[in-house]
Amino acid sequence: MPWCFAVSQAVLLSREPAATLAPAAPRRHWGRWLLLGLGLLGLLAGLGVPFLLDPWLRRTLEEQVSKRSKGRYQLRVTQLHTSLWRRSATLHGLRLRTATTSSPDSLSQPRLQLALGRLSVSGVGLLALLQRHEVLVDSITLDSLTVHLAALPQSRSPQPLHRQLPFAGLRLGQLALRHVRATYGAGAQAPVQLGESALVLQDVWLSAAGAADPGRVGYARAVAAQVAGAAVRVPGHEVKLVRAAFSSVSRQLRLDSVLVHPQQPISSTRSPALRVSLALPRLVLSGLDAAQLSRRRFRADTLEVTRPRLALTLPARQPPALHQLLQPYMKECRLTSLRVTGGQLRVAGLALAPALAEVELAASGIQVLPRQKVPTDIYYARAWQVRTGAATASLDAPFYHLSWQSLQADSRTGRVQIRQVLALPTMSVEALARGKKHQSAHVSVRVPEVLLTGLNFPAAANQQQLRATALLIRSPRISTRSDGRFATNPNISVVTPEMLGRLPFRFAIARFAIQNAALAMSFRSPRDPQPGIMSIDRLSVRLRNLTNDPRRMRAATPLTGEATGWLQNQCAARITLRANLLDASGRHMLTGEFGAAPLSILNSMLVPTRGIAIRSGTVRRIRFQMQLDRTAARGTMWGEYAGLKLQLLNQQERPGVLHRVGTSLVNGIFIRDNNPRKPGQPLQTGTIASSRERRYSVFSLWRQGMVSGLLNSAGVPAGMAKKLSEAE
Template identity: 60%
Template sequence: MPAVDVSASRRRWGRWLLALAGLLAVGIWAGLTFWLDPWLGRMLEDKVQTASHGRYQLRIGELHTSLWHRRAELRALHLRTIGSTADSVRLPRVEATLGTLQIAGVGLWQLLRRGEVPLDSVALDAVTVQLSGWPQSTSSLPLHRQLPVEGLRIGKIAVRHARGVYGPAAAPAAQVGNADFLFQDVRLSAAGAADSGRIGYAAAVAVQARNLRAQVPGHRLHLRRLVAASGSRRLEADSLTIHPLQRITSQRSRNVRVSLVLPRLVLTGLHAAGLARRQFRADSLRLSSPRMALTLPARQPPALHEALRPYLRQCQLQTLAVTDAQLRIAGTELAPAVADVHITGSRVQVLPHVGRPVGMYYAQAWQVHTGRATATLNAPYYHLAWQRLRADTRAGRLQLTNVLLLPTMSVVKLAQSKGHQAAHVTARIPELAFTGLDFPAALNQAQLRASTLTLQAPRVSTRSDGRFPINPAISHVTPEALGRVPLRFTLQQLQVRQATITMLYRSPRSPQPGTLQITRFAGTLRNISNDPRRMNAAHPLTGEASGRLQDQCLARLTLRANLLDPAGRHTVTGVFGEAPLAILNAMTVPTRGLGFKSGQINRIRFQMALSQTAAEGTMWGHYTDLKLQLLNRQNKPGLLHRAETSLVNGIFIRDNNPRRPGQPLQPGRMSSGRERRFSVFSLWRQGLVSGLLNSAGVPSGLAKKLSEGE
């Protein structure tokens, strides 16, 4: 019997096994190649429909997998809403398409073990989403705990050419024209969620979007371009516009109305990882050339820290900078508008907010520069403007240049509108400056505290018309009214330099107005306050002033007043230098029909005490050759007026005081009752007139009556 070749038999069985293994491998390869992709596609489509309880339908145009290369590619994905279910409220209507989805570098072994699966990259291209509402999650678990595996670690997720619409198709609440997203080192796991340095689950995020539109309460928003990257910690926005559905008018409504054009916004040093923990921190926010107009709401809105508290626990910004801004505010009597605004805020902290802020409007310091600004004062009667403003809260300085106050109507129309005589004031101030100004007290506590207020070369003109009734209200231009101002104020010193004050009065007797002018006026007031700790009888307001009456007569005044004295008591003393009395004719002739034919003042000195009831005091007038002239309504000396003039000059008037050299000077009594409807300056003038008339020989009773008649 021939021997069996065992080695040959083993070789034959090895060939059969190898062939069988090859056939099995080919079969598995063929199955994976020809049946895996269709099966996987159908499984994904069925899974979506089952998980949504028939609410959504997914269709996949193409699906290709490569186990050898550990990658998959899906094309022409379409997700749409096909029906209504019990979860229709939770699952809104969706219409979405995806051009290409590529997944590369899948960790198959970890996937089979359901561990943390690594992926090299995920790329989505040509994404379009139309969403009617935001889906409501029924699970309280974080996203990584809802995965069928322990986690995912993706090297990069890229979304290119994404477009989206949110809300009803006819009037969407938000739209994205085109956006690209890049998420790097995404770790969807417990470790990724616990990493405080991540933004969500990503180590870095970059976004670039164009043509963003949104419908917010009462407004439409459009942003042409947005670029943000957590790696550079920078966000840029170009061409942001916000327009209200109702136009900007002075009529207030329930909510604020804002119109904004912002060419550029740059945010740097953003701590993006903190946003997930409701923390906003950044180095700087810069707004370039914003143009804003707004109408204030009917009710005061909540403070910024209150509005942000539901969304943020921390809101801090090192620097806020606004350049070349324009602002117009409606819905307020002032109706301010300001151009060329430059603002820098340092160390802005909105949240956490405990009690009142240390700084002003949440910042420790502000620097503000503006160009021309306009406003309406005592609307609609006055127009206020300035050419430039400079403010530095840290230095305590505020400077306004070329301040202008102008009436919006004539003297007659102003009086007709108010129904009584009214001061028609025009003021031009080349420079107004505060030093030592406590900005935090002003902005946080509504208190004015400053070292010095300086008015440089102001020109003030007042006009009034005596043909109209007197204002029935009690005047507020008094020391006691200043003390009752609800705003607490303390000003150590007020300085006025090189001022010109012009007063014009049109009396009922003549269309020609009387004119009185003070030039080269300079004055200083000290301790101007309504704080009881600083203002009392022992420490009153004090001051002195000098100027030239009708640009000829040098005058000096001193003042003492306790602003908190309810009786309004104060004292005024003064001296008038050499001048012809005829300088007063510009006021007395057209208003009183009284002229000075001659008379020379050598020196006038007076002391006057004033209160809410009267002005009392003494005047010492040293003058020579005083002659009066009484005039008719045409301001001419008629026959009867010549006779009256001779009688007055011969009986009442003292030609010289003293009558002869070496004789004592005859003092004049200053006495005039106060009409509280007139300002305190009218009472000063009444006292001076009564003293001057009595010094000239007019009996004190008649002098008092004549002074009050003014």
């Protein structure tokens, strides 16, 4: 092809000997010298400008700090190096401190001491800086920073930070503070001390657009911080933090080993302000929206608190509610879930003084702000689950001690279960009576399980009302001991139906039950150091409509119930109850029945307390019906028995000569030994009549009525039976 031929010819011609070409004219080398001169000039400029610029910048920085602070602060920079080629600057040995002499106008600025090992600035947009446009900077790093600030500066400009810049804006790739230590406050012990810490801000955009960006934390796209050691002194307390870490990218805040120490020890005496002692090994807050937090909106997914040990003394006055405390600082406060594991709690300043171990808490749907009074919410949460291990408390302090081994409560199911409940006196029968200055039952209670179902948790939390479907007490063991040598309680008893209806809170329990209870009663009379003993075994109680709510408690819908058990474990008994708890007269009805048993089972109580023994006699059946109110017990008793003989005893519980005579008279004149006297004859009924002493409980009135009916049915005249039943 022609173009191929032409190319081959050109190649051949290029290989011709050079001697065949015409001689070249001589060249001048002035261009090389020009390039060399320009290079030397650039080198001199590159070396000379920094040599002159660095000292000038250092002096300018120091002068500007003094000028703008009106002589209040002095800045010293040990070294400053700039690189125009790299658009960077590095400063070493910065010292900023309050001047010993300053103008009066600058005294409003707080005392400050600052030491910075190294400050590095890289990637500065010099042209934009000169033109006062938005400046781009790759990174700023502050290393080995120590700051002591006596007080917070007084802000003189309400304008945001980006409007205070001398140029249009600043876009910073990264701002890092490493190895930072700081103290805040005056005095030898500063109120705030910050240990080894670090802070990294990514993509900081100081501009109006950056401030308005809802995805930024302040002006930064991402924030990460670490603290190793911090101490804060607040009124009455000192707070210490061993370690903390936060990242807006992972949206997690972690605190390790938080300690709160009160200046005054935790005590049972209430103080003007709340006193708290806290040891918190670990706290993790996940899903924290830091961008919203910077806009006074707290939103997070989960707060986990591990093994907190909290003790506190309640203040003399009730503090404001949580939403009232947060209102000035937060517009919104929401948390999806809260979990506390392995906690310990002790509360002083309460009569109960509770102390709980192995506390487990779980809450969901927590919303404190904006405050909405949702009827189904419980202490700002939709639901709570609570578990505890062993717990202790004072009951009627200092006379009784209350404890349990475990508690479980779940507001979602309305279930509360308490296991191994103990209520024990802290002193002897005599010491208890002396402490109360009158006779008082020395009661010991042991309950394997208490189960509350259908509990309305929102009503309990928000309305202080106890509403539940059922309350079950399983296999309680109750022991009561009394000493008749002390004076009678001068106060009106609160253990009565009318007092139950006047409780200062509403309650409504559809079903109440006690299963397989055992009751042991002991009474020491003044006449005999040997106490009288009575027991009720296999006791079961069932009550319905136990409430003081006027909508549920009426004459047509009263409290009803029945109880069954065995007296002295030998005589079966059954009692039914009907009562209107809102009847101011305390009117109620009691009916009952006792099965076959030897009457001698009563001797363990009668002999030491009354000086009377039942020598013989057998009960076939006893029935009674009583109407009771605030004044008396009235009714009828039907007692079927045979072979009744009594024995009067002396102080030594023996039948003396006179007591034998008295026994013969009583058995011959007053006592009806058989009822009915003969088979086929009508049964002689007994009249129940006994006046009420309001210092005694309603159970004493029940006993008085049965005693008067038994005595009268056995032949004792009604007046004498009434008087004997009312004897203390």
